[in-house]
Amino acid sequence: MADERTLGEAGELEALARILPLLPSGEAIVGPGDDAAVVPAPDGRFVVTTDTMLEGADFRLGWSTWHDLGWKAVATNLIDVAAMGARPTSxxxxxxxxPSTRVADLEALAQGLADGVAAMAPGCGVVGGDLGTAPHAVIAVTAFGDLEGRDAVLRSGARPGDEVWVxxxxxxxxxxLARLFADAVDEDGEADADAAxxxxxxxxxxDAQLAPVSPVAAGARLARLGATAMLxxxxGLALDAARIARASGVRITLDAAAVASAAEGAPLEAALHAGEDHALLLAVPRGTAMPAxxxxxxxxxxGAVEAGDPSVQLSGSPLPPRGWDPYRRDR
Amino acid sequence: MADERTLGEAGELEALARILPLLPSGEAIVGPGDDAAVVPAPDGRFVVTTDTMLEGADFRLGWSTWHDLGWKAVATNLIDVAAMGARPTSxxxxxxxxPSTRVADLEALAQGLADGVAAMAPGCGVVGGDLGTAPHAVIAVTAFGDLEGRDAVLRSGARPGDEVWVxxxxxxxxxxLARLFADAVDEDGEADADAAxxxxxxxxxxDAQLAPVSPVAAGARLARLGATAMLxxxxGLALDAARIARASGVRITLDAAAVASAAEGAPLEAALHAGEDHALLLAVPRGTAMPAxxxxxxxxxxGAVEAGDPSVQLSGSPLPPRGWDPYRRDR
Known part of the structure; x- marks a missing residue:
């Protein structure tokens, strides 16, 4: 049963006692409750990535449920582990x-973490954490992965002749997100929960914005298939493809019709320059047998990888590396 | 030379280009710049802890410099790694x-991270990160350590007959902190930078509050000396000693005169019930040869560890486990 007390009423210990049993334990050697956790790293290395979601800048509680926030934190962090070619472990x-947040809201967030892990990375555990107070909600996730003996798939490995896949x-x-801003705000521009x-x-x-399903399990599979570069x-595709081009010192040529196909009905502008899709973009040697x-x-x-100045072309025209920059966003 | 532009003017990439060269690289296999970092875990496990510092709840920019914030983030996170008996690696x-934050402020924070690492854990690296926007500053650090083949020192290992050391x-x-609240606020209760x-x-x-030096290197040394429990x-001592007592199922008896000695002139009330000292509290077998x-x-x-109901006594009187709870703090 949901706990309707606020955190201020329940206190940290009782809130943790409600939340911790909801979380998957994974393979931790030492889990939550001590100064730190201890996690296996079977091949003597681990992959680590960190990302923060902030109320206002990254989400609005009028649009996202607490369950969404837990789910999205999993989807956006574990895909960074996957993009290295690793299997997420924890x-x-x-x-x-x-302090006015209800314990029930934190229970929903924990259930979102658990459900996101079960859907995208079964076996992965939530091995530790930290609870604090802030005027607006902050969720900072750090995720870990196992390379299973392989080299990491970096952005810098694309070679002329490779094919580009998504x-x-x-x-x-x-x-x-554009739809929410257009049709789920009130007269003052505030989130309208009913409209959302x-x-x-x-x-x-x-749902693709509020509770995305990212292709986490594909990362290790693509590494085994021979991916030379991945992120x-x-x-946005334009900015992220430019990152591979720059890191690898290659020209990337994209086919507009194929990109439109990958957009599955979304506007090409959004596919090229909007963020948060968390699809995997990769290069593989020509002729690699790829699954459907x-x-x-x-x-x-x-698209394809060619020799040339680091740049991205879309069906023959230069594609500017325009995309998400948190410091230049005008909202 | 310090960069006087704001982050909004410089953008994320240029800000990162200023910050990253200041940070120690440590032993990373893959450092900053890709989706994730890759870090060695020589004995097939790693220790991990996470903690968030929030403007308002955890620090005020009128009291702390940006350099302080980087330093304190190192001091408070690496000591949690050390308290497991591990050597911090990254x-x-x-x-x-x-967005109105100056790039120079971030450079100072990065220098604080670097200086804190050099002072408390030389060889440790800053292997990755994330930059975003928020109305108030948020610093979320996750720290890693190497157990060098040893078992982790948990809170649960104290045994009757052990000695308690700090x-x-x-x-x-x-x-x-009490002094700052008393003597470095203006009439409205806001931080007064000149007074601070x-x-x-x-x-x-x-300085013990704003830029603490925590005994990070002592953690692995105390593990080698045979610590049975540590945090x-x-x-606050009262609450943290109660955590060991509860986890180990023992009674801890503390000597008030010895605690006063460890307070080195600070009020006993602060030593028992205030937080953020980041001293190491541990149990060792009786007669262990400890350094001065x-x-x-x-x-x-x-003090000492005795058989009995989990509890803490101070010179014969029960010591209530009163201390810091982020959800019940009245500021």
């Missing part, structure tokens, strides 16, 4: 919320 | 600040 969650859809998260809930039933792109498309889908995510060839 | 830093001072951070700077020159307990005193100091931090015997 994560830690640092959370700061107003796993997952492009533009849906950005299109969903109605939109969500009508338009699956809202997740978090800031991986874990329910479509696998598509969208 | 950390990742997720940072969110207002490495470092108690109560100074809390006394420093003057206090800081006169009273070393201000860092982050929420470790890395400049005094080493003192302050």
């Amino acid at each position: 994560l830690v969650v640092a959370l700061a919320v107003p 796993v997952g859809r492009l533009g849906h998260a950005g299109a969903g 809930a109605r939109l969500r039933e009508a338009d699956p792109r809202i 997740d498309v978090s800031d 889908e991986l874990g329910g995510h479509a696998v598509r060839r969208i | 950390l990742v830093v997720a940072l969110a600040v207002p 490495v470092g001072r108690l109560g100074h951070a809390g006394a420093g 700077a003057r206090l800081r020159e006169a009273d070393p307990r201000i 860092d005193v982050s929420d 100091e470790l890395g400049g931090h005094a080493v003192r015997r302050i």
Whole structure:
């Protein structure tokens, strides 16, 4: 049964006692409750990535449920582990919320973490965390992975002659966010929860923004297939492809029709320049036998790697590396 | 030369280009710049802890400099690694600040991280991070350590007959914070930067609060000496000793005169019930040959472990487990 007390009423210890049993324990040697956790690193290395979600800048509680926040924290962090070609093993969650937050809201967030892990990375554990207070909610996740003896797949390994592929859809998260800003705000520009809930039933792109399913399990599979460079498309295809081009010292040529196909009905502008899709963008040697889908995510060839000045071309025209920059965003 | 532009003017990439060269690289296999970092874990396990510092709840920019914030993030996170008996190897830093923050401020924070690591854990690296925007500054650090083949030192290993020791001072951070609240606020209760700077020159307990030096290197040494239980005193001796008592199922008896000695002039009330000292509290088998100091931090015997109901006694009287609870703090 949900705990209707606020954190201020329940205190840290009782809140933790409600939350911890909801979280998957994974393979931790020492789990939550001590100064630190101890996690296996079977091949003598571990992969680590960190990301913070902030109320206001990254989410609005009028649009996202607490369950969404836990789920999205899993989807956005574990895909960075996957983009190195690693299998996610564990994560830690640092959370700061107003003391007026209900314990039931934290239970929902913990259930979102658990459900996200079960859907995208079964076996992964939540091995530690931190609870604090803040005027607006902050969720900082650090995630870990196992390379299973392989080299990490970096952004710098693409070679002329490679093919460029994408796993997952492009533009849906950005299109969903644009829809929320257009149709789920009140006269003052504040989030309108009722309008968001109605939109969500009508338009699956809202879920792509609020509770995305990222192709986490595909990462290690693509590494085994021979991926030479890989990242997740978090800031838009144009900017993220430019990152591979620059790191690898190559020209990337994308096919507009193939990109439109990967957009699956979302506007091309959103596929190219909006963020948060968390599809995997990768290069593989020409002729690699690629599956048609991986874990329910479509696998598509969208371009090629050529020798040349580091740059990205879209069907013959230069594609500017315009995308998400947290410091230049005008909202 | 310091970069006087704001983050909004410089953008994320240029800000990172200023910050990254300041950070120690440590032993990372893959450092900052990709989706994730890759870190060695020589004995097939790693220790991990996470903690968030929030403007308002945990620090005020009128009292702390940006250099202080980087330094304190190192001091408070690496000691949690040390309290497991591990050697800190690396950390990742997720940072969110207002777009109006100067790049020079972030450079100072990075230098504080670097200086803190050099002073407390030379060889440790900053292997990754994340930059985002928030209305108030948020610094989320996750730190890693190597157990060098040993078992982790948990809170649960204290046994009747053990001695209780503390490495470092108690109560100074809390006394420093009380002084700041008393003498470095204006009529509205806001931080008074000039008053704080003057206090800081006169009273070393201000530094114990704003830029603490925690006994990080002592952790692995104490594990080798045979510590049976250990934690860092982050929420006050009374509460943290009760955590060992509860986890180990033992009674801990503390000697008030010895605790007063470890307070080195700070009020006993602060030593017992205020937080953030980050001294190491531990149990060792009776008769263990302990050094007089470790890395400049005094080493003192302050009590004993006995059979009995889990509880803490101070010179014969029950010591209530009162200390820091982020959800019940009245500021």
